[in-house]
Amino acid sequence: MTALTAGLRDALGAEAVLTSAAERAPYERDWRGLVNNPALAVLLPRSPEQIAAAVKLCAAHGARIVPQGGNTSLVAGGVPAPGGDQVIISFSRLRAVRGIDPAGDTITVEAGLTLAELQGEAARAGRFFPVSLGAEGTAEIGGVISTNAGGLQVLSYGNMRAQVLGLEVVLADGAIWHGLSALRKDNTGYDLKQLFIGAEGTLGLITAATLRLYPPIAARAAALAGITTLAAGLEVFATLRHAAGPSLTMCEFCSGTALALGAAQLPGARLPFAAPAYLLVEISALAGGREPGEILEAVLAGELAQGRVGEAVIAQSERERLDLIALREAISEGELRAGGAVKHDIAVPLSRLPETIAAVEALVARKYPGFRLNIFGHVGDGNLHVNVLPPQGRGLAEIGSIKAEISADIEALAVQMHGSFSAEHGIGQLRLSAMAAHKSPVELAMMRAIKRAFDPDGLFNPGKTIPETT
Ligand SMILES: Cc1cc2nc3c(=O)[nH]c(=O)nc-3n(C[C@H](O)[C@H](O)[C@H](O)COP(=O)(O)OP(=O)(O)OC[C@H]3O[C@@H](n4cnc5c(N)ncnc54)[C@H](O)[C@@H]3O)c2cc1C
Incomplete structure (x- = not known):
């Protein structure tokens, strides 16, 4: 020893x-x-x-x-x-709920509580915690904060950064920063918590957080709409957003391939109808608000008449709503089970999404014949997972260095469209080359200066987030 x-x-x-x-x-x-x-x-x-x-x-x-x-x-x-x-x-043993403040609508939890457990604690207190993603049964609060995770409801509630009011952090010299403030306003110098959110554990170890809670949702309606093109889907999204405002809590795009992978992952599940691509949308209402199902019905009837939506189903029960969402949430695991993909997590301005996807399709057809695209994601945020599956019959391991080439091409394309090469998953070890290629020397110098100030000896999470100087 x-x-x-x-x-x-x-x-x-x-x-x-x-x-x-x-x-x-x-x-x-x-x-x-x-x-x-x-x-x-x-x-x-x-x-x-x-x-x-x-x-x-x-x-x-x-x-x-x-x-x-x-x-x-x-x-x-x-x-x-x-x-x-x-x-x-x-952090899996740091699991305490340190307190709930119903008057202030806040909860203070330790870093190892899972996201699903946090949602449950909020519901038991008659409140709602909005961040939701496919891995919520396993992902922990410290991880979700450290990646500034997004997920399905960013449209109306924002990502994890928007939920954090205070943090407790162990620093590189072993000091503990007791920053569990519940204040919604505090302009006393630098807002230090922001540095740790999305820092991927490179600046400090988050041990607890004080988070915002929201009023419970009284009613929800979800629908799956079949669309022929992403451009049509964006018009449907704009119509829904104008009709529902912040009540539009979800607008997910899933290619036909993506939703089929999700369905294959869930025993007994099947797609309600076949379409080239789908929008999965959800409208939520607080008590006393307009009936979300009525808004969905009215908008989708108009979209069917206009021809932008070919077919649609509106969930008729809570079970049906959850079944539709489960199809979407199973895509990543379905993809992994089908052999995995070269994954990307890009965001571009909404207006450039159709040309970005057309450019990706052209690129793959020209440079990587036989490779297949699996595209899905949070279209309302301009964030799509553009995943490239190896040709039928070939595994990921067999395509070797082509993986890095595909990623470099797709990341560069996103940046060319004034977008991001990593919208919500972060950098970790797998996006370091994109950081080096696409972040400006000025940005990298500022990040290195912050890292040196918080962690001068490089103790926390080496080999992640910030590329080494060459
Ligand atoms: C099926 C599936 C679906 C997903 N869907 C989404 C999605 O929709 N949106 C999205 O944004 N992400 C998504 N993800 C990615 C992932 O779930 C998120 O990044 C999540 O936030 C990671 O949480 P975790 O607890 O698993 O963190 P880990 O994977 O354990 O760690 C993530 C990072 O945080 C650091 N870290 C962890 N805990 C702490 C701590 N206490 N203090 C300091 N640093 C820490 C780690 O070092 C690492 O850099 C998905 C993943 C899967 C597998």
């Missing part, structure tokens, strides 16, 4: 320090199985104080730290980079 593991066992308890290869294995491999590097140990601390002690010990022994939540990152952010000098800190 090394001096580091002996010290960690003293500080955390022997059962909270996993060192055998078998115990470490599930923490070392990312969700898609693309990255798998060994860690020195996996720590399962129970309190911010134990985390602070672990940070000091790792710093003293020259080990570096990889924070890990639910390990659902799609860019291998929560697993070690190569090097063999990293200790994983899992």
Whole structure:
């Protein structure tokens, strides 16, 4: 046993320090199985104080730290980079709900609570927590904040950044920042919490957060509309947004391929009708608001008459609504089960979405014949997952270096359209080359300066987010 593991066992308890290869294995491999590097140990601390002690010990022994939540990152952010000098800190035992303030509509939770558990806590208190994504049963609050996750309801509630009022963070020198403010206004110097949100664990370790809650939703209506083109889908989205305003809580685009992969993943599920592509839309209402089903019916009837929607179903019950959403949420797992894809997470201005997708289709047809596109995502936010499946009968492992070439092409295309090469998944280990290619020297210099100020010895999450200087 090394001096580091002996010290960690003293500080955390022997059962909270996993060192055998078998115990470490599930923490070392990312969700898609693309990255798998060994860690020195996996720590399962129970309190911010134990985390602070672990940070000091790792710093003293020259080990570096990889924070890990639910390990659902799609860019291998929560697993070690190569090097063999990293200790994983899992937050899964920091699970307390520290308090709910009904008057202030806030909740304070520890980092290891899952997103689904947080939604449940809010509902039990007669409130609503809006961030929702396919991995919510596993993704943890610390991870969701550290990736500034988006998901299905960004349209009306914003992404995770919009929900965070205060944070508690363990810093690189082992100090604990008690920043669990519940204030909605506080202009006293730099808003420090913003630096940790979306920082992918490179600046500090989030141990707890105070988050906004919202009034409960009284009624919801969802529909699946078949569309022939993305351009038609954007017109339907604009009509719905004008009819429903902020009550339009979801507008997802799914290509026919994408929804078929989702249906194949769910036992007994089937698509209600076949279409080249679909919009999955949801309108929500607070108590006393206009009936969401009526708005949907009126808008979709108009769109059917105009020919922008070919066929549509409106969920007639809560079960049917959840079944429609399940189809969408199963796409990523269906895609993985079908062999995986070269994944992308781009955002472009809404007006440029149709030309971007046309350009992607042309690029793939010309340069990568036989490769197939699986496109889906949060079209209302201008954010689409443009995933490229290998030719039928070939696995991802067989296409080798073509993967990096495809990604470089698609990321460059998004940037050319004045967009982002990573809209909501972050950078992790898998988008570092895009950071180097597309962030300006000025932006990279500012990011490096912030990193140096918070973490001068490069203790937190090495090999992630900010490319090394060459
Ligand atoms: C099926 C599926 C669907 C998804 N859908 C969406 C979607 O719609 N929208 C979206 O935005 N993302 C989506 N994701 C991506 C992923 O779920 C999110 O990025 C999620 O926020 C990650 O949370 P996690 O707890 O799993 O974090 P991890 O994967 O464990 O870590 C993510 C990053 O946060 C850091 N981190 C984790 N915990 C802490 C902490 N306490 N303090 C500091 N740093 C920390 C890690 O080091 C890493 O850099 C999806 C993933 C899957 C598998």
